[in-house]
Amino acid sequence: MASRHGLARLAYSGVLYLAAPLIWRLVWRESAPTHPRGERLGLIPRRTDARPRIWLHAASLGEVVTATPLIRALLAQHADHALVITTMTATGAERIETLFGDAVRHHFLPLDFPGAARRFVERLQPALAIIAETELWPNLLHACATRGVPVVIANGRLSLGAFATYRRFAALSRDMLESVAWVGAKSGEDAGRFRALGCPAARTAVTGALKFDIQLDDSLESESERLRTSWGERPVWVAGSTHPGEDEAVLVAHARLRERYPDALLVLVPRHPQRFDAVAEVCRARGLVVARHSRGEVPEPDTAIVLGDTMGDLMRFYGAADVAFVGGSLVPVGGHNLLEPAALGVAVVSGPYLDNLREIADTLAEADARREIVDGSALGEVLITLFDAPEERQRLGAAGRAVVEANRGALAATLEKVSAYLRSNA
Structure with a gap:
């Protein structure tokens, strides 16, 4: 089974390499003046501070909005950790800078080439990785598993279309989800789809939607x-x-x-x-x-x-x-x-x-x-x-x-799991 999963990931990586020129062209415009394009290859600064790091990935603007209550709670409850946020898009990066400024560090997520993923995780050295909603990259998840970094999916969702796509690549999907520590699904349907793709039932819970825990600024x-x-x-x-x-x-x-x-x-x-x-x-x-x-x-x-x-x-x-x-x-x-x-x-x-x-x-x-x-x-x-x-x-x-x-409550359930993994990984 593991061998088949490894072959699936190898084939996936081969397709990525063949499509590299097109992929690079697509992400070229998703940049910011303060971020070198080398971040897309995992070339981020090496960790220098002693504080353990929490890494949270929110793909784009919508995921950033969804994850904002969680980010604020992490800053408040885990101030002894450094919080690193990654996005795929420039609009997501702009919102992170607007909302949090220097309170967090932002990088663009590397492209999912094996070397870039491995280099990113090695340099970041996170104590925990949190994926907001669902953007699953096989080589990044494998790099986390190799280094013993637990991965939590918060507000996990799988639309019917996404579920059908992942199911077409069953071996690759199972390989990814078997390495995920916990999925906090936003609905029973989403939880069922994660389980159907290979996420163990014991690691899947229905938390409800993080969006219900929306926080309104005092001003x-x-x-x-x-x-x-x-x-x-x-x-x-x-x-x-x-x-x-x-x-x-x-x-x-x-x-x-x-x-x-x-x-x-x-x-x-x-x-x-x-x-x-x-x-x-x-x-x-x-x-x-x-x-x-x-x-x-x-x-x-x-x-x-x-x-x-x-x-x-x-x-x-x-x-x-x-x-x-x-x-x-x-x-x-x-x-x-x-x-x-x-x-x-x-x-x-x-x-x-x-x-x-x-x-x-x-x-x-x-x-x-x-x-x-x-x-x-x-x-x-x-x-x-x-x-x-x-x-x-x-x-x-x-x-x-x-x-x-x-319908509030997803935030508290997610924070409870996050805190448990941070304690066990301390």
Whole structure:
């Protein structure tokens, strides 16, 4: 069995080497001026301090947002450890720097070539590795197993698509998961999929979703109030984390809403910063007056849209809104964090594509704390309904907040396991 697993990993590595030029081209743009590209080959500084290290990997912006409560708890409860965060993307790196500054060290994750993975783990020398959600790299996990580094998967999830992909490479998947110390799955379905791929049942637990343990900054309420005051007394809604194909639908909805409420203001927040300029042009091409938040432009009475073209401000925008549409859900992306506006008591609306957070979406729907629409026209009608009925809008927001409060607990369960492994590895 072990031999077959080793052969599977060898074959996988061979394919990586053959695809190296394409892989390198794909990650070339995911860089930051303060990070040498050699990090992608595991060329990070060798450990010099005496403090043991916790390594947490959060692939991209979404995983960073999910892992933020865990990162804050690790900094508070394990201050005797150095915390190192890795990401695959530049947007994830930017959010880590914005949120935590010098409190953590950040590196880009190395590409999963055997030498790069081995070099990275040898130089980092972590006492524990934590993977947020699920980004499993066979050679990195093998390097951890070789050096006796326990690996914990926090908020583990496997969509049907990801599960099918891993299952096609059964020997490689089993090899990876047999070396994982513990999986804290966010749902029973996710736990079952991890077990089906080879993770021992004794090392798998259902913790619930870390996203329910969302923490609100003390300054958030006052900052949101300041924004709302600057926008004036008018209906305000946010379209957060939108993708190509959604912006047009959102603008259709806003046009419909403004037929009923001519002074309605849309705060449009594209998911990826490289799209900010293009989305601004799409809005202006429709004859809409746009205020760009990054330039400090304050909306005038004739302003139809505030473009949220800054990083790290989405929660402030949600807090200043009456209704929030959460993107990645009108196109087959899988949906983004529905719990951010819900935790703030803001009425939540989404599209139907919610595979990335199905259990959360269903929990909100069962509590009548989410409205689902299928296109821009339907979104416009729901917005009109909610602005026509303030009491229903407020009830929807309160129901969402109650769901968040009732489902907290994944953070405590994860921290308990993390602390146990740190003690045993001390």
